[in-house]
Amino acid sequence: MTMTRPQGGAPDGAERKLPPKPLPLQENKALTDPFWQAAKRHELVMQRCKKCANWIHFPREQCPVCFSQELEWAQVSGKGRVYAFTNVHQAQHPAFQADTPYCFAIVQLDEGPRMVTNIVDCAPDDVACDMPVVATFDDVSEEWTLVKFKPA
Amino acid sequence: MSLRGKAAIVGIGETPHKRSWPGRSAMGLCAEVAAEAIKDAGLRREDIDGLITMGGIYPSRVAEYIGIRPVNFAVSAGWMGSTSGVALTIAATMVNEGVANYVLFVAGGARDPENPQAMPGFRQEAGFQSEWFAPYGPAAGANTYYGLLYTRHMYQYGTKPEQMAQVAVNQRFNAGKNELAAMRDPITVEDVMNSRYINYPLHILETVMPVAGAIAYIVTTAERARTLRKPPVYLLGAGLSQGYDNHWYMPDMTQTPVVYSAPKAYAMSGYGPKDMQFAEFYDCYTILVSCCLEDAGLIPKGEAGPFFESTDTTYKGTFPINTDGGQLSAGQLNGIGASGCQQLVETVRQVRGEAGERQVARHDLGIANMNGGTPSQEATVVLGSANAL
Numbered sequence: 434m435t436m437t438r439p440q441g442g443a444p445d446g447a448e449r450k451l452p453p454k455p456l457p458l459q460e461n462k463a464l465t466d467p468f469w470q471a472a473k474r475h476e477l478v479m480q481r482c483k484k485c486a487n488w489i490h491f492p493r494e495q496c497p498v499c500f501s502q503e504l505e506w507a508q509v510s511g512k513g514r515v516y517a518f519t520n521v522h523q524a525q526h527p528a529f530q531a532d533t534p535y536c537f538a539i540v541q542l543d544e545g546p547r548m549v550t551n552i553v554d555c556a557p558d559d560v561a562c563d564m565p566v567v568a569t570f571d572d573v574s575e576e577w578t579l580v581k582f583k584p585a
Numbered sequence: 586m587s588l589r590g591k592a593a594i595v596g597i598g599e600t601p602h603k604r605s606w607p608g609r610s611a612m613g614l615c616a617e618v619a620a621e622a623i624k625d626a627g628l629r630r631e632d633i634d635g636l637i638t639m640g641g642i643y644p645s646r647v648a649e650y651i652g653i654r655p656v657n658f659a660v661s662a663g664w665m666g667s668t669s670g671v672a673l674t675i676a677a678t679m680v681n682e683g684v685a686n687y688v689l690f691v692a693g694g695a696r697d698p699e700n701p702q703a704m705p706g707f708r709q710e711a712g713f714q715s716e717w718f719a720p721y722g723p724a725a726g727a728n729t730y731y732g733l734l735y736t737r738h739m740y741q742y743g744t745k746p747e748q749m750a751q752v753a754v755n756q757r758f759n760a761g762k763n764e765l766a767a768m769r770d771p772i773t774v775e776d777v778m779n780s781r782y783i784n785y786p787l788h789i790l791e792t793v794m795p796v797a798g799a800i801a802y803i804v805t806t807a808e809r810a811r812t813l814r815k816p817p818v819y820l821l822g823a824g825l826s827q828g829y830d831n832h833w834y835m836p837d838m839t840q841t842p843v844v845y846s847a848p849k850a851y852a853m854s855g856y857g858p859k860d861m862q863f864a865e866f867y868d869c870y871t872i873l874v875s876c877c878l879e880d881a882g883l884i885p886k887g888e889a890g891p892f893f894e895s896t897d898t899t900y901k902g903t904f905p906i907n908t909d910g911g912q913l914s915a916g917q918l919n920g921i922g923a924s925g926c927q928q929l930v931e932t933v934r935q936v937r938g939e940a941g942e943r944q945v946a947r948h949d950l951g952i953a954n955m956n957g958g959t960p961s962q963e964a965t966v967v968l969g970s971a972n973a974l
Contacts, residue, residue, distance in 0.1 A: 454722070458715035465716065491717050517740075517838055519732025520785035521724045529722035534785070537721055537729055539833045547833055551721050557785070562740035579720055 454528040456577045465492045467506045472578040475570040477511045479546055480504050490546040511568035512585060513542040520557040536560045540582050554583035589853050590974050592677035593810035593817035596626025596803035597930045602767045602916040605696045606797035611920055612650045614693040614799035619651045622801040627814030628687060633803070635685030637662055637672040639692035640921035647691065657685040665957030666867055667825075668692065668922025669802075669929050670964020674823045676804035686805060692926060693799020694919020713830070724784035728792060730832060730959035731870040732784040737838045738872060739786065742887030746786050750777035751893040752871040753790050753913050758899045760910025762943035767796050767916035791871040793924075796916030800926040802933065818936045819974060821856070821950075822967035824849025832959040839887075841873075843880035843954060846965040850952070851882075854967035858882035861967075862947040863904070863935060865928040867956035868911040877954050878906070881965060900943040908935060908943050925955030925964075932968050949973045 459465050471478040480489040484501035488509075495502050518538035524530050536552040538560065552560050553569060566582035573579050598621030600614055615638075623630055636655035638647045640663025648655050658679050664671045669690060676688035723729040738744045754774055760766040772790060780790040810817035826842035826849075828835055851857050864883060868874040875889030883904075884892045898906040909915060909931040917924045932953045934940045940948075950969045956962070 455715065455719045457717075457720050458711045460711040460713075460716065491713060517733040517737040517833060519724065519729055519736060519787070520782070521722060521729075522782040522784055523725050523728075525723050525725045525729075526719070532722065534782075535722065537723060537732075537784070539733060539838075549718055549721055562736055573720075577720075 451527055454573070455526060456574060461494075464494060468492060469577070471506070472570060472580050475578070477509050477568045477580055478506045479509050479542070479544065481507045488544050488546045490548050509542055509544045513540045513566055513582065515552065515560060515562050515564045515566060516541040516547055517562060518552060518560050520560070538582070540566055548580070551581045552583065553581045587853050588674070588677045588681065588823060589821055589855070590819050591681050591807050592804055593807055593819045594673070594802050594929070594933050594968070595805055595810045595813045595815060595817060596622040596628065597933050598622035598625060598801040599765055599927070599930050600693070600798040600800070601765045602796040602798045602918060603696070604767055604794065604796055604916065607697050609695055609697065609797065611693050611695045611799070612647065614695065614797065615647060615691045615801070616651045618693065618799040618801040619653065619689060619691050622689065622803050625815060626803050628803065632687050633689045635659065635676065635679055635688035637676060637688060637690045639668060639923060640665070651691070653689065655685070655689075658688065663921060664962050664964070665921060666869065666925045667955040667957035667962045667964040669926035670953070670955035670966055671825055672922070673804060673820060673929065673966060674825060674964065677820050677823070680804060680806045686809065688804045689801060690804070690926070691799065691801040692918070692920045692923035694797060694923060696795065696797040696919060727869065727959065728783045728787055731872055732787050733833060734838060734876065734960070735786045735870070735872040738876065741839055742890070744875070744887075744890040746788070747774055747778060748890035748893050749791060749871040749875060750774040750788070752868070752874050753777050755893070755898045756868065756907045756911045757914050759908050759943055760914030762900070762941065763909040763915065766910045766914050767794065768914050769910070787870060791913070793869045793912045793917035795919055798916075798918045798923070799920070800918060800923055800930055802926070802930060816937055816970065818933045818968050818970065820966060821969045821973060822850035822852070822854030824853070824965045825963070827962045828958070828960070830958065830961055832961060839876060841876050841880050841956070841960045842963040843877045843965060846963040847881035847954070850965040850967050856950060856967060860950060861952045862949065863908060863945045863951045864906045865908065865932045865951065865953040866906060867925050867928055867954055868907055868913050869917060869924070869956070871913070873956060873960060874907070874911070876960070877956060877963070881952065881954060900945050905945045908940060908945055925957070928953045928955055929966070936968055936970050
């Protein structure tokens with residue numbers, strides 16, 4: 434699939450390949466690899482503070498509650514509820530446009546932390562706040578698996 | 586020490602808001618409104634000795650282009666949409682402490698179709714966005730954040746999109762009397778509800794349109810203000826509050842940082858929400874106006890829906906809100922920090938009694954709120970005339 438650049442830049446008639454959907458780009462690979470490697474095994478893990486037992490997401494180098502740097506990775510249930518959602522009709526990145534409308538959501542895990550995700554296996558119109566959901570794993574490339582959620 | 590009544594806005598400038606503005610740059614538009622504000626105040630270019638400008642640019646570059654010499658103070662402030670309100674608080678402090686005498690705030694942005702910037706959403710810098718947000722396909726602009734806020738508010742309080750549509754309708758009525766606004770034709774609730782979604786539940790008519798333009802104001806001490814050309818518009822109260830970059834990490838997403846900024850502004854001013862005669866509230870989206878009005882105590886929490894159903898908030902109404910049409914009608918000024926300044930500058934016009942056909946009846950005391958981020962940061966200010974001192 435190709436698209437023409439809307440204005441300026443490319444020479445007349447030149448076509449530009451539609452860039453692919455962005456895959457996760459890590460700022461600190463050593464820190465967040467455990468999350469992504471688990472996702473690849475279709476497991477959901479979260480960071481937890483060994484000192485105060487606070488669950489942490491997004492991953493950090495230090496606990497934002499007690500400032501301890503003794504953190505560990507632990508498996509979570511994968512169960513949660515939709516905290517908030519919005520159904521995308523016009524995506525920021527053109528590679529997502531073919532999928533619209535789709536549900537972009539914040540899910541609150543039963544363990545407490547909230548995460549950005551998509552609600553899948555459900556018509557966007559049927560998504561509701563507080564709806565129980567369960568993690569599902571989308572192998573979007575050979576390297577990357579995204580954690581999404583579907584109705585429980 | 587309180588800033589109450591110790592500083593005033595003495596000059597303002599605002600260009601028209603245009604969807605595209607061929608041949609004009611951000612710097613050129615900033616220079617134009619700086620000149621307008623200096624003239625409005627009855628000052629000379631040489632009088633400006635302090636400068637606060639938008640985020641992401643060095644103030645020396647802006648000063649050089651305009652031709653001012655902020656020899657005593659300059660800073661670039663980056664509180665996104667709330668920058669102008671933070672700048673007002675900083676400027677008031679600086680003039681009171683004698684660091685500078687006349688501080689200019691200026692910000693703006695260009696949109697020239699002949700000179701397109703890189704397409705948004707393609708460039709990736711490693712960080713939270715690139716790892717935890719972008720792979721899930723967010724909507725264009727800041728829409729995702731406010732769509733999330735909207736569904737959560739609907740869930741917690743029973744808010745209906747038909748009620749939020751009224752925000753856009755009332756503001757568009759006001760814009761009919763604002764020649765600087767990009768969109769002035771009246772709209773109905775039906776028009777809003779029938780307009781397309783960028784992302785449910787946000788219809789496009791509930792969403793700001795980015796535009797070119799620039800905006801400026803000048804601050805000095807109350808003492809100096811009384812010697813200048815226009816009636817001083819006094820800063821009576823100011824409150825700032827900073828939340829998180831991603832607002833859904835706050836315990837209750839429907840609560841904006843205004844719950845902290847507004848009480849501080851009221852306490853400094855000696856007035857409360859019931860005393861406010863009109864409100865100019867940052868309005869990137871209908872739902873954001875509603876949440877911030879609630880958190881400022883102007884509407885009970887969760888009751889924005891019924892409030893907009895039953896209250897005339899036009900400039901003729903019982904409680905006028907966004908009397909120039911707000912950003913939803915005028916268009917959101919490009920340039921980090923330019924957008925919210927529209928709310929400040931309109932408050933100044935109303936307090937002065939200079940708002941022409943859209944002048945509100947009671948205009949000695951107004952409240953303005955500038956919002957930035959997702960909503961991540963707020964600046965709330967109470968401004969008033971000499972009668973309100």
